[in-house]
Amino acid sequence: MPRTGRPRSFDRDAAVTSATHLFWQHGYEGVSLDQLRTTMGGISSASFYAAFGSKEALYREALSVYLATYGRVTDALRDQTLPPRDRIEHALRRSAMMQTTPGHPTGCMVTLSATIGSDQTTALKGLTAAERQANREAIVLCVTAAIENGTLPANVDTVGLAAMFDGFLLGISLLARDGMTGDILNSAITNAMRAWDMLAIAPR
Amino acid sequence: MPRTGRPRSFDRDAAVTSATHLFWQHGYEGVSLDQLRTTMGGISSASFYAAFGSKEALYREALSVYLATYGRVTDALRDQTLPPRDRIEHALRRSAMMQTTPGHPTGCMVTLSATIGSDQTTALKGLTAAERQANREAIVLCVTAAIENGTLPANVDTVGLAAMFDGFLLGISLLARDGMTGDILNSAITNAMRAWDMLAIAPR
DNA sequence: CGACTTCTGGATCGAGTAGTTCAGATGTCA
DNA sequence: TGACATCTGAACTACTCGATCCAGAAGTCG
Incomplete structure (x- = not known):
């Protein structure tokens, strides 16, 4: 919005991206302001607060960026053009693929970054919940x-x-965080879908 | 061991139990010394360090208490007297039951308390991993x-x-932490076992 | 150029962190 | 009873936390 004045000396979008990765990896309370400012290119506290408001506001922004990008892998669950079984299988496979792709933390930020922690983060836990x-x-x-x-x-x-x-989908995050590869996760998904098929072929 | 001297004024075992519950609920970094000392009956810092050494040492002790008690629910996985399928099903059902029983935090301490967090807790994360x-x-x-x-x-x-x-077992912790009841978890387990049965009845 | 707007570096704040120290209280045991 | 071992309360250290403030730098625009 500002038309005049000294322009910001760092890339705000890139800074949010790196913050997203930090929160994703270590959780909200596991990341300090120092870490955030350092990975953002060593900006000062003043610049940080002018640009983001607070650590909590930045987390909320990072989470919404995550949901609008990486988090879209579960959109298949609501894809009415797919048969119901495929909605689940697609969501599982895309989640497993995304969560094990190099270039960002493993697992799912929604599942990992605000699940446990002190009582002071109740509001943020509610967001992911x-x-x-x-x-x-x-x-x-x-x-x-x-x-x-x-x-x-x-x-x-x-x-x-x-x-x-649902439980298996959540568990994928923990498997990925423990280092399980995308290939093995895909094999696991193939096996999970057998539970559905077992019911589908059952005599009526 | 001490045969003489002023006796400790609080119940050490009870204190470890309450610490276990705190770490289980909030994770290692989500619990402060103040919280620990308060729930232990308001003991002083000196008493705390004399009895437990440090916060990290207490966590290690709490985790080993957990493993020797609640954590035994997965022992069925190694019970050679059970058929292989039953080993898995028993471990799943006992885990679901334990993790949703009132009187202690929901979910599994091994799965939740040291999974994410700052880099300073790498050693503790290794224990649960x-x-x-x-x-x-x-x-x-x-x-x-x-x-x-x-x-x-x-x-x-x-x-x-x-x-x-494995993924489903881990996911049970997150489902339990999100408030899912033991009954629903048992239904989910029944369905998960169908994946096994589907393979067992497959033509050779 | 000069007025105006915004951003930046650095010092700083108060609260909270884990952990330490020690004098004195309180027990055990010969 | 008296020597001794241990524990306790309270003050305190050194540090990190998230957040704030301000003077001055660095831009934009008429």
């Missing part, structure tokens, strides 16, 4: 849609089957 | 044992199937 809840509900909708279109029998335990995929 | 790795290897052994005894066909993707159960 809401995202996880949204995915949870989308997975349930995939199962109910499959029952409605006859892919899965009507007596399927909707919540239980959805929780299985 | 080693435990996860041990479970990982035990799950692989369950799969290979099932292949050897003919329960699963020889062409099963061992690592992929094991990673699926």
Whole structure:
């Protein structure tokens, strides 16, 4: 917005990107202002607060950048053009691929960066918890849609089957953080989908 | 060991238990010395350091207490008296039950308390990572044992199937921390085991 | 050029961090 | 009882935390 005045001497977008990676890797409380300012090119405190407002505001911005980019891998869960089973499988495979791709931290920022920590971060934990809840509900909708279109029998335990995929999706973040490769994760996903297929071929 | 001298005025075991719960809930860096001393009955810094040495030493002690008690739920993975499939199912069900039982934090301390954080906690992260790795290897052994005894066909993707159960086991901690009930987790486990059964009934 | 706007470096703040020190209180044991 | 071992309360250290302030540098625009 400012038309006049001394221009900022650092690239704000690049700074947010590096902050996103730091929070993703170490969690909100695991990153200090010093680290943030250093990776942003050694800017001063004054510059930091003028540009971002506070550490918490920066985290919120970093998280929304994450959701708008890397986090899109679970969009498949809501892709009505795909069959319900494919929505889940695509989301799993894209998540596994993204979370093990070099160039950024492993695992998922929503799952890892604000899950545990002191009570002072309750508000931020709520942000990521809401995202996880949204995915949870989308997975349930995939199962109910499959029952409605006859892919899965009507007596399927909707919540239980959805929780299985939900839990596995969350677990992928921890596997990736522990160093598991994308190939192995893809094999694991193939096996997870067998739980769905077992129900799909069950006698009605 | 001390035979003489002024006796300690607080219950050391009870103090370790409350510390375990704090670390379990908030993670190593999410707990402050003030919190620890307060929940231990308001003991002083001097008493704390005389009894435990340091915050890190207390965490190590708390973790070993956890492993020797709550953490035993995954012992089933190594129970040679059980069929391989039951080893995995028992470990999953006992974990889900324990992690959702009231009276202590939800989820698993090994999975949650030292997974992310600043670089200063690398050593502690290694402790829990080693435990996860041990479970990982035990799950692989369950799969290979099932292949050897003919329960699963020889062409099963061992690592992929094991990673699926491993990932789901880890995910249970996050589901429990998000408030999922033990009943739903048990339903999810029933569905996860279908992936195994799908392979077990496959034509050779 | 000169008025105006914005950003920057550096000092600084108060609170909180883990950890230390020591005199004195409180116990055990011969 | 008295020598001794241990623990406790409170003050304190050295440091890091996130955040603020201000003087001056470095731009834009009429």
